[in-house]
Amino acid sequence: xxxxxxxxxxxxxxxxxxxxxxxxxxxxxxxxxxxxxxxxxxxxxxxxxxxxxxxxxxxxxxxxxxxxxxxxxxxxxxxxxxxxxxxxxxxxxxxxxxxxxxxxxxxxxxxxxxxxxxxxxxxxxxxxxxxxxxxxxxxxxxxxxxxxxxx
Amino acid sequence: xxxxxxxxxxxxxxxxxxxxxxxxxxxxxxxxxxxxxxxxxxxxxxxxxxxxxxxxxxxxxxxxxxxxxxxxxxxxxxxxxxxxxxxxxxxxxxxxxxxxxxxxxxxxxxxxxxxxxxxxxxxxxxxxxxxxxxxxxxxxxxxxxxxxxxx
Numbered sequence: 001x002x003x004x005x006x007x008x009x010x011x012x013x014x015x016x017x018x019x020x021x022x023x024x025x026x027x028x029x030x031x032x033x034x035x036x037x038x039x040x041x042x043x044x045x046x047x048x049x050x051x052x053x054x055x056x057x058x059x060x061x062x063x064x065x066x067x068x069x070x071x072x073x074x075x076x077x078x079x080x081x082x083x084x085x086x087x088x089x090x091x092x093x094x095x096x097x098x099x100x101x102x103x104x105x106x107x108x109x110x111x112x113x114x115x116x117x118x119x120x121x122x123x124x125x126x127x128x129x130x131x132x133x134x135x136x137x138x139x140x141x142x143x144x145x146x147x148x149x150x151x
Numbered sequence: 152x153x154x155x156x157x158x159x160x161x162x163x164x165x166x167x168x169x170x171x172x173x174x175x176x177x178x179x180x181x182x183x184x185x186x187x188x189x190x191x192x193x194x195x196x197x198x199x200x201x202x203x204x205x206x207x208x209x210x211x212x213x214x215x216x217x218x219x220x221x222x223x224x225x226x227x228x229x230x231x232x233x234x235x236x237x238x239x240x241x242x243x244x245x246x247x248x249x250x251x252x253x254x255x256x257x258x259x260x261x262x263x264x265x266x267x268x269x270x271x272x273x274x275x276x277x278x279x280x281x282x283x284x285x286x287x288x289x290x291x292x293x294x295x296x297x298x299x300x301x302x
Contacts, residue, residue: 048208048218048242049200057199067199082265083237086258090234091199105271107237112268114233119255119262 002097005029005075006131009099012039012052013077013138019044023138026052027075028060028093035060035072052076053084057091068092077135079106079128085114089122096126099135153248156180156226157282160250163190163203164228164289170195174289177203178226179211179244186211186223203227204235208242219243228286230257230279236265240273247277250286 005027012025016039028036036059041050053076060069073095074088080098085107088096096108107114108126115123156178163176167190179187187210192201204227211220224246225239231249236258239247247259258265259277266274 042218046216046218047212048220049205049212049238050218051241054200054205061198061200065197067193067197067201069199081237081241082258082268082271083234083241086232086234086237087200089256090202090232103270105240107233111270112263117233117263120233121255 001032002075002127002130005034005073006077006097006099006135008034008037009075009077010131010134010138012037013135016040016052017138017142023142024052024076024078026056026077028056028069028072029075030060030064030069030072035063035069049083051081051084053080054087057087057093061091070094073097075130077138078102079108079110081105082107082114088124089114089120092122093124096124097130098126098128099130099132100139101128101132101136152183153226153278153281156185156224157228157248157250157286159185159188160226160228161282161285161289163188164286167191167203168289168293174293175203175227175229177207177228179207179220179223180226181211181215181220181223186214186220200234202232202235204231205238208238208244212242221245224248226281228289229253230259230261232256233258233265239275240265240271243273244275247275248281249277249279250281250283251290252279252283252287 013023017023036056038055079102168174187207189206230253
């Protein structure tokens with residue numbers, strides 16, 4: 001089940017790649033129902049907050065008509081940045097599943113661990129390394145292509 | 152100048168209070184021009200991400216038609232949470248001015264300091280204690296009123 005939803009997040013990441021966005025995808029699920037499927041749209045929307053996770057949380061809140069996503073799970077191809085890990089905390093998401101580690105701001109172990117900060121309102125359960133190689137390869141291929149274009 | 156803009160952020164916080172939202176206000180300024188004035192709308196919009204800062208960054212990006220807010224300053228009545236400090240980092244805002252400390256997730260010194268995490272893309276300059284008493288009193292009065300209602 002976890003891999004099934006991560007494959008959908010990977011499809012979303014590929015949609016980002018097709019429009020020349022950094023390929024990161026995300027899915028939010030509750031009771032085996034998909035509430036949101038999104039990909040990074042920072043360049044397309046010209047918005048610093050248009051990461052896949054923020055867009056997904058916004059969509060899921062709209063769908064449930066509430067700001068708290070109790071009992072929801074989020075699947076992300078890349079370890080969230082501080083903004084997105086913070087949004088996951090704010091929305092009370094239950095489980096976080098991610099694929100590739102993010103050495104440039106990963107907030108569940110790579111640069112720091114938001115779940116280790118005391119006094120926050122909520123601490124989701126976090127599982128990493130889900131289809132890690134596939135998630136990581138999409139990013140590697142994307143940046144390899146970018147560098148080739150620059151040569 | 153710093154106090155002038157913080158007073159506008161306080162006006163925004165009061166607008167939040169008037170609609171029974173936790174009273175937090177925010178202003179984004181570039182070259183002495185206000186790009187965004189917002190207040191917390193989490194309950195009104197039923198959205199976990201509808202903090203004053205996220206709404207302000209979204210507005211400012213729209214106004215400048217770009218995801219990076221180089222040279223912009225943000226004024227906030229309360230120390231930002233991890234999501235909002237992360238969004239400030241993502242948007243490359245230059246200066247952060249805030250009023251009251253936030254013991255429930257403050258991310259520039261209270262619960263942790265995002266600016267001390269290595270390997271991030273950007274580190275804004277942060278100044279605290281701006282009109283601290285006024286900023287803090289709005290929140291205290293709000294929660295006192297809430298508790299009274301509950302008795």
